[in-house]
Amino acid sequence: MLHIYISNISIVMIGIDQINFFKQHGWVKIECGLSDLQIDDLFRKTKKIVDITKKQKYPFIRLYHDYFFADNIAAVEAPLNQEISQENIYYYLSKINLGQSISKLTNWNKSCCSLIRLFCMENFKYSGHWHRDREEINQVVQASFYLKDEKGFKIRKKFLEIKKENRYPNNLCLDINNKLLPLKLNRDEYDIIDAKKGDIIFFEPALLHQGKYDNSRLQFHMRFHDSDSQEIINEKLYKYDFLDFDIFEHLKFDASFDARKEKLDVYSKKNNTISRIKNLINYFIPYRNLRSYIMQKTKYKVYNFDLYANTILQKKI
Numbered sequence: 001m002l003h004i005y006i007s008n009i010s011i012v013m014i015g016i017d018q019i020n021f022f023k024q025h026g027w028v029k030i031e032c033g034l035s036d037l038q039i040d041d042l043f044r045k046t047k048k049i050v051d052i053t054k055k056q057k058y059p060f061i062r063l064y065h066d067y068f069f070a071d072n073i074a075a076v077e078a079p080l081n082q083e084i085s086q087e088n089i090y091y092y093l094s095k096i097n098l099g100q101s102i103s104k105l106t107n108w109n110k111s112c113c114s115l116i117r118l119f120c121m122e123n124f125k126y127s128g129h130w131h132r133d134r135e136e137i138n139q140v141v142q143a144s145f146y147l148k149d150e151k152g153f154k155i156r157k158k159f160l161e162i163k164k165e166n167r168y169p170n171n172l173c174l175d176i177n178n179k180l181l182p183l184k185l186n187r188d189e190y191d192i193i194d195a196k197k198g199d200i201i202f203f204e205p206a207l208l209h210q211g212k213y214d215n216s217r218l219q220f221h222m223r224f225h226d227s228d229s230q231e232i233i234n235e236k237l238y239k240y241d242f243l244d245f246d247i248f249e250h251l252k253f254d255a256s257f258d259a260r261k262e263k264l265d266v267y268s269k270k271n272n273t274i275s276r277i278k279n280l281i282n283y284f285i286p287y288r289n290l291r292s293y294i295m296q297k298t299k300y301k302v303y304n305f306d307l308y309a310n311t312i313l314q315k316k317i
Helices: 016-025 036-056 089-095 098-106 170-176 257-263 273-284 287-299
Strands: 027-031 075-077 111-119 140-146 150-156 190-195 199-203 219-226 246-248
Touching: 016 027, 016 098, 027 190, 036 075, 036 089, 036 111, 098 111, 098 140, 098 199, 098 219, 190 199, 273 287
Parallel strands: 111 246
Antiparallel strands: 027 199, 075 111, 111 219, 140 199, 140 219, 150 190
C-alpha cells in the first residue's frame, strides 16, 4: 500500500495567456512550482531509479543506441514501480498538480495517465526521428517534466501541421522511422523549446516532433487522456487520493510484473557485443550514416536527412 502525506501544496500556475498560447502553438512551457532544493532532491532520487534499473537489469527499458563500454539506456518504462522506485517520488508528482493543468488546457473534467516514461540517456549526442504519437489532434496531451537543463526539443509549427496538404504525411514519417537517419526539416518549419530544470512542457503529440540533444537527459515523459473518452472506456484505472489524475493500473506503485508486461510494448535486452562495437565505431566514424544517407536520398529525393545524427559530428544545438 502506498501512503503519501501531503502538505504545503504547490500549484502549477496556468493562466489565460498560457492557455491561449497552447491553443495557438500546440505547446506551452511553465515552471513546476517546486523549489530548487526540492528539484535537486527529486533529481537525486530519480537518478537512483536509473542506477537500480541498471543494477537489477529491470526489463522494461528502451535502448535506442546501445554502445559498447556504455550502459546507455534511453528510457525506463513504469519507473515509479516499487521494484525500482522509492515511494516519495509520488510526493513530488502530487505537488505539481498535473491534472489541474491538463484540465485548464483542455477543458476536460478529469484526466488519466497512460504513460510514465523516464528518459535517462547518458552523455551521447542524440537525434530521434520526427514522429507523431497520434493521428488526430485534441485527443491526448503529453507532458515532459525536466529534472535538468535540456536543449533541443523540436515541434513543427501547428499552422503547418493542420494544413490539408501536409508535406510530411504519417505514412512517409512511419516509413522513414524504419531507416537510420531522421528527416531534416527547414528551420522555419518548427519551434525549438529549451527547458530548465523544473520546467514542464505540455504539448500536442499529434504534431510532428523530435527529441534532439547534445548531452544526457533526465525527464519524466507522461501521456494524459480525457477520463470520459470512449477510447479508454474499457481500461482499468486507479485513483490515488493524493494525485489529481487517475493512472492506468500497470502504472501503480505495486503493479505486478504481468500487469506491466501486458501493457508495455517493450521488454528489452542489450544488443550483442558485435553490434554494440559497430554502434560505437559509427558514433565516432559515421560510415553507416554515409551509406544510409545515399540510400535515403535516392529513395526520398525531395527530402533532406541529418547525415551526422547520433554521432560525435552531430551539429551542436
